[in-house]
Amino acid sequence: MIELASLLTFAFTVLVIELTPGPNMAWLAVLSVNEGRRAGLAAVAGIALGLGLVGLAAALGLGAVIERSDMLYGLLRWGGVSFLFYLAWEGWREAGETAPVEASQGLRRYFLRGFVINILNPKAALFYIAVFPEFIDPAGPVAQQAVMLAAISVLIATLIHLAIIALAGSARLLLDNRPRRLIVQRALSLLLVAVALWLLVSTAR
Structure with missing residues (x-):
């Protein structure tokens, strides 16, 4: 099994990567300012499920298949970037609206969007493909270690x-x-656009 020192090093690596601004961080900031903490919590649950499934897929070798296929990788990349642009547009538009979304419908929607952002995030798959092998002991049960x-x-x-x-x-x-909140909400939406562009550039082949 993986030694404690390797686990701590891996945890620190993940911490540094997660603290780097990315799609999840930007979108959660936009969503929580726009809709509040309950919406943010629903989104976090969807994000966790999406990341977990991507990690499981990597453990089963599906991530490597996507990484080797230019077509699959391109579809994943453009799908994720397009979805972020859509969320940025929606955040900008909803910043000027006053009609609330029905609670149950909104929470379900935010959960699904958090899930989709991570399923369509090629950087998440590439992270598991590139980083996992550095911390897995090939002499032990590889699948269990990856999980x-x-x-x-x-x-x-x-x-x-x-x-x-x-x-x-x-x-x-x-x-x-309200005018101050409108400025902040739309500034965060522009930040999400910047993150989408960064993701598009950083994942280019």
Whole structure:
């Protein structure tokens, strides 16, 4: 099995990567400022499920198949970027609206969107493909080790995401002035556009 020192090194690597601004961080900030903490929590649950399934797919070797296929990789890449652009547009549009979304429908929608963002995120798959082999002992049960590393990765990511929605939710309470909140919401939507463009460039082959 994986030694404790290797697990700690892996956890630190994941922490550094997760603290780097990316699609999840930007979108959760937009969502939590726009809709509040409950929406953010629903999204975090969807993100965790998506990351877990991507990690499981990598453990089963499906990630390597996608990485070797230019067509599959391109579909995944453009699908993820397009979805982020859509979310940025929606955040910009909804910043100017006052009609609330029905609670149950909204939470279900945010869960599914968090899930889709990560299923369509090629950087998540590439992370598992590139980083996992460095920490797995080939003499031990490879699949079990990969599942363990995926679980650690999802746990760390989830804790960071919870911190983001807590901070963004607090900011939402402070932004009780509608014009000021509108500015912040649309600035965050522009940030999400920037992240989508960064993802498009950084995943190019």
